[in-house]
Amino acid sequence: MGTSSGAMGPVTADIKMLKALGALRRALDKTGVPWMFIGGIAVVAHGIPRDTQDIDATLWGPAIRPEELVPLLAKARIFPKEDDAIEAVRHTHVLRMNHRPTNVDLDIAFSWLPFEREAIDRAIAIDFDGVPIRIALPEDLIIYKSAAWRDRDRDDIERLLALHGRTINADRVLDLVRQIGEALDDPRRVVILEQMIRDAR
16 A cells, blocks of 8 residues: 555544544554555545535455355444345445444445456545545546446536646556546447546546
8 A cells, every 4th residue: 555644635523523534544444455445535635625414335255255244244333224234235336334423424436347446556645634544546546437327426526527637647647547447338428527637638
């Protein structure tokens, strides 16, 4: 994992989010499995102010099974949101959890693709309002958000490009998003992203 001294940009969160973030970070560290934070927390950590009500993380799926992870999370008072949470992972690759002391929801994705392992390996360590965490690079966040492609994700992409556009490898991003678009039968996705990159520059 890369490292960064200090926080990146205006990093702030309310006390409940920080407590849940710290609890999840400590629990994931104890697994010994490669992991990082993605989603809104990572966007905020990269200097983009926006609201986020939950926490998204991803870890390397081949290194741990959901059945092994859940008991480790329980020690941090993080519990499944539904009774069939472990079974649901087989279909969604996401473990939906809740940090009981704060009632903050946590989504933990199991990553399997080569791009995802590369993104985890490239993640950087920062201080998030006093909590040491690892987050995806802006370039990799843009790819993740191009896969989700909701209105909020496209807004995050535009703002990440505006702030960090000079640091990204546009060819790599577009190639991976083109593959995502082909897999989802949405060839327009990469065309729109390419225009967003041009506009940001």
